Amino acid sequence: MTSSMNLGSEFTESHAAETSRRGLRLDTAAVEIGLNAAIVSVTNDEPVVFVVRDKPDKSGATEGLPFGPFSPLDHRTLEIGLRSWVSEQTGIDLGYVEQLYTFGDRGRHAQPGDLNPHIVSIGYLALTRAGDVADLRSGGWRSWYHFFPWEDWRKGRPEIIDRLIAPELGKWAASPHSRQSPARPFDCHQRATICFGLDGSTWDEEKVLERYELLYEAGLVTEARRDRPEATGANGSGAPPIGAPMRFDHRRILATAIGRVRGKIKYRPVIFELMAEEFTLFELQKHVEAILGPHLHKQNFRRLVEGAGLVEPTGEVKTRTGGRPAKLFRFRREVLMERPAPGVRIKLGRA
Helix, strand or coil, rough: CCHHHHHHHHHEEEEEEECCCCCCCHHHEEEEEEEEEEEEEEEEEEEEEEEEEEECCCCCCECCCCCCEECCCCCCCHHHHHHHHHHHHCCCCEEEEEEEECCCCCCCCCCCCCCCCCEEEEEEEEECHHHHCCCCCCCCEHHHHHHHHHHEECEEECHHHHHHHHHHHHHHHCCCCEEEEECCCCCCCHHHHHHCCCCCCCCCCCCCHHHHHHHHHHHCCHHHHCCCCCCCCCCHCCCCCCCCCCCCHHHHHHHHHHHHHHHHHCCEEEEHHHCCCCCCCCHHHHHHHHCCCCCHHHHHHHHHHHHHCEEEEEEEEEEECCCEEEEEEEECCCCHHHHHCCCCCCCCCCC
C-alpha cells in the first residue's frame, strides 16, 4: 500500500508538473490565512472600534483593523492566533470573541503586480470595555459612525441619506451600467429603496453590510474607486466619496461586525460585555442607542429591560450632577439559565 507520505509527494510532483506545463509559477496559487478583529466598545455614549494606523494606501486610507497571519506552528487554533496578534499589536487582552465571516475576494490585499500570495481573512467580532484598557500600544478608538455616517439615527434620519445618497443611488440605478449587474431578486432601484428606507419603506438597522456593498457597487465609497479606477461615482457623476475609507477591505469587515452586534443584542445579553459591573438604566439605554442607532423611549426601554429580568438592583445609588441619585443595577446572570434567548428585544423600524 502506498504511504500517505508518498501520496503527498506524488501529488506535489504532479501539481508541479502541471503548473510547469501551463507556464505558471508555483507560488501564484499560494494562499495565506489572515485574522482580522473588529474590536467594539462604547465610550462617552459613542460606539467605537479600535483602529491601527499605517502608511496611506492608494486611496489615502491610513486606518484599518488589527490583523495578522495565522501561523499553524505558533497558533493551535485560529482564535488563539487572533488573540495573540491583537495583544501584540494593541495591548488589548480580548474577552468576548466570535467568528464573523471569511473574506476572500481576489485583490483584497493586492500589491503592485499582484504577485503575492492571495490572502483569505477570517474576521472576528470582539467586545470589550474601553475603560478597562490602560496601556494601548498602537492605534486608538474611533467612532464607527466616522466610517458609516448614514447609520447614526440618534438625532433622527441622517440628512446625508436624502441630500447625497438617495440622489446618487437614483442616478446609478438609472444608468445603463447598473443594468449589467448580476441577476438579483430585486433591481438596483428596489435594492436602494430596501437598504436605505427610501420612498416610505422601513429602515432595517441590521442591513449595515448590504448598505455598504450597495454604495461600493455604485462607486460611492473610496474603496470602490481604489479597487476599480473606472468607478468615479454613480453614473460617472464624480460625487464625493461617502464616509471615511479604511485600508484593504476592512470597512466591509467592520460593516459585517456592526450588523452582527446589532442583531445579536436582541437575543443574547452581549450588551453587558460593554457595560461596567454596575450601571444605571440611563447608562444602559445610552449604550443600546449607541449600538443600534436610533433614540429609544425612556420609559418603554426601562419596562422592557426590567420586565425581561435582565438586570437587578444593587441597592446602591449613583449621584448625578444637577439631578436626583439614580439606582445602580447589575446584569442578572441567572437569566442565562432561565431562557434560551435573553436579549434586549427592541423592535425598531422607521421610514
